[in-house]
Amino acid sequence: MFESTKAFSGFSVDDVEAAAAFYGDTLGLKVSRQNGLLRLHIAGGRDVLVYPKPDHRPATFTVLNFPVPDIEAAVDELGRRGVRFARYEQLPTDERGIFRGGGPLIAWFTDPAGNVLSVLEESD
Numbered sequence: 001m002f003e004s005t006k007a008f009s010g011f012s013v014d015d016v017e018a019a020a021a022f023y024g025d026t027l028g029l030k031v032s033r034q035n036g037l038l039r040l041h042i043a044g045g046r047d048v049l050v051y052p053k054p055d056h057r058p059a060t061f062t063v064l065n066f067p068v069p070d071i072e073a074a075v076d077e078l079g080r081r082g083v084r085f086a087r088y089e090q091l092p093t094d095e096r097g098i099f100r101g102g103g104p105l106i107a108w109f110t111d112p113a114g115n116v117l118s119v120l121e122e123s124d
Contacts, residue, residue, distance in 0.1 A: 010049030011063045013038075013113035014056040022112050023050070026081050058114030067122035071098060071105045074119045083109050086116070 013019040016038050023040050024031040030041040038050040048064065068074040075085065075096050085097025086108040093099045098107045106120040 006046070008047050008049060009063075010051060011059060011115055012051055012053035012056045013111065013115070014053065015112060016050065016052045018112040019050050026083065027078075056113055058110070059116060062108065062116045062118050064115075064117045066117070066119045068119050069122070071107060071119055071121035072096070075107050078109065078119070085109050 016033070016036065020031050020033065020038050023029045023038070032039045032041065036052060040048040040050060042048060042064075066074075075098060079085075079096075085093070087093050087097060088108070091099050092101060093107070096107070097109075098105055104120045104122060106118050108116055108118045110116055
């Protein structure tokens, strides 16, 4: 039934304007707006829907992962753009916010609504 549809994911924010500025300006994604909703146009031809929700509660899990070839370069660039990296007690990170405890190297950060995002190093 759904094998030929172009499914997409979505998540809520409390301020669509702040989300548009963050995703468009800070992260450099192509964004568009229609009917009060925000669409993030990400690589691979899939969009992510970002919608306003008055009683928004930030996701307690990672809603978007951005694979990068060099996590240190990505963390440095995002830091220059004002992104601050999260640190979790149960997942110790280095001084730059990168978790190196097994699996892919990963660093978490949040959008203005508090939703969790990550950059993770992925080799070809």
